[in-house]
Amino acid sequence: MREQLKFYIDGAWVDPSQGATTLEVINPATEAPMGRIALGSAADVDAAVKAAAAAFPAFSRTTRAERIELLSAILAEYQKRYADIAAVITEEMGAPAWLANQAQAALGAAHLQAAIGVLQNYRFEEERGTTLIVKEPIGVCGFITPWNWPINQIACKVAPALATGCTMVLKPSEIAPFNAIIWAEVLHAAGVPKGVFNLVNGDGPTVGVALSSHPLVDMVSFTGSTRAGVEVAKNAAPTVKRVHQELGGKSPNIILPSADLAKAVGGGVQSMMMNSGQSCNAPSRMFVPRAKMAEAAAIAKAAAEGMTVGDPNGNAMLGPVVSEAQFNKIQGLIQKGIDEGATLVTGGTGRPEGLAKGYYVKPTIFADVSNDMTIAREEIFGPVLAMLPYDSVEQAIEQGNDTVYGLAAYVQGPEEEARQVARQLRAGQVTLNGAGFDIMAPFGGFKQSGNGREWGDHAFGEFLEVKAIVGWSIPQAAE
Structure with missing residues (x-):
């Protein structure tokens, strides 16, 4: 003690x-x-x-x-x-x-x-x-x-x-x-x-x-x-x-139509889940082309289910969330996503199997999320990813900006196209193609x-x- x-x-x-x-x-x-x-x-x-x-x-x-x-x-x-x-x-x-x-x-x-x-x-x-x-x-x-x-x-x-x-x-x-x-x-x-x-x-x-x-x-x-x-x-x-x-933040992660889907989606899931999703700049809204939603959801499901959750002093990739209050809030928002009709791809309410004690949350993926759903509007601050379909890049940009927040944003795709999208996103920091953080880059x-x-x-x-x-x-x- x-x-x-x-x-x-x-x-x-x-x-x-x-x-x-x-x-x-x-x-x-x-x-x-x-x-x-x-x-x-x-x-x-x-x-x-x-x-x-x-x-x-x-x-x-x-x-x-x-x-x-x-x-x-x-x-x-x-x-x-x-x-x-x-x-x-x-x-x-x-x-x-x-x-x-x-x-x-x-x-x-x-x-x-x-x-x-x-x-x-x-x-x-x-x-x-x-x-x-x-x-x-x-x-x-x-x-x-x-x-x-x-x-x-x-x-x-x-x-x-x-x-x-x-x-x-x-x-x-x-x-x-x-x-x-x-x-x-x-x-x-x-x-x-x-x-x-x-x-x-x-x-x-x-x-x-x-x-x-x-x-x-x-x-x-x-x-x-x-x-x-x-x-x-x-x-x-x-x-x-x-x-x-x-x-706070509710950061969009726009996967462009010509992006490497496996790399972009898999990397986006890992970035979202790190620190058990308890990062203000977490890429919590993933925008994917509507025609590729099923494929992207399958990639996200595999990535999330490959993440071990458990004792933070062991070899687990994810530990618990910070408190009982935070755990309960996240559980309520996961249930809200289910109730509002989003497709639960993996995860859900309750602790991961085999963990009876500790504030552990299942890595959770929702697909077919609309931007007006609670899980797309509120900062969950847990390992919960919302995947939203889009019909055009312009729509992805518009919906990505359609939030009260503007802390961070992410874009995956060909360099020049990603740069053009980044310029249109209303966020203090935009990360392209999984670039590592820059300690000298202004953050806000x-x-x-x-x-x-x-x-x-x-x-x-x-x-x-x-x-x-x-x-x-x-x-x-x-x-």
Whole structure:
């Protein structure tokens, strides 16, 4: 049993400011408690924010070289704790050990490396005529992060914030908080000055609201559901702070008529199911030519049924979903798909055979889905793929865009045709033909998938204010 009943504030682990309640963290593979944390209050948030505000004047004036040295020290300490971080992610949110090692924990290191690389040459000042344009750190940042790719979503906020000279308070998900606790230990060991980074555990209605509404917080960055993102924006509005949000998705995956069907469909199923479908950019709506629906469904069925589901510490490809609440939501949406007349190709309700305990979901494929069905509209956040037929590429594009979301999109087919389709999709990131992710590619959404961008050099701009100093230089007199 892991336990952390303190918060990291002003460079030290401190007791809650008042009698805090505690929360058991559940291992989704066993349904048993794996740890316990304290839940913070508005008073704890206030202490953390004030520590960050006090640290900001000095930290904002550090040099580029000093911040590179600090980030390099954090990366070195992170590598020392890499195995611990991967193991706890498996334990608290159910990611298979191979995924936790090769992707979940790896992304934490990748964002630190990216921030170091960007910082080396980033232009914070530029002269235009007689005016100096300066990009300065925005101030105190409040970070509210989710459980599905937990260390990734912490690192992609904290690393550029540190690189640009900001101070911060983090509220990680209470469902998977222990990776964040190790992250705080890493930053402490690396010598991050006191008050620059602070961590308060808690729930959204208490700690999240206090953080997003605090008058000394200059910017709040939230990753999570669109519903919760709306509340964060409302809470931030009275103090007119900057709000950055990376929210939900219902991403289309358009298989063009001349695509290699076996490769495109099989790869699309694997991408959808990874992390048990718990990715905001998962390609959850697969558009296939109507004439090829039966063939595509057969390929998808074989791909899904070839995926092993089970103990995340074993050799399974898929582990459990994160919680009982998430399991129940997914079961309800699978049943909704059946009730609304979609063709259940494989999977369905209930646990996979042989798994009586744990929040395991059958990899599920629906074919003959129409774009007005619930499973085509709502973000399921589980291993459930909806396959939709189309009669023309123009119709696929139109229906692909027919969603309140716009985080990601995917296109499979000949290069030039895929490029033309990509230009017409209303999404923040479009992936062509199964290309691997790019740590420097900006990540964020159109429409109700959020605003702003994370990853690489685009992330830096989220944490900077622009100042114009007019009359900086004296114009040269004409000779």
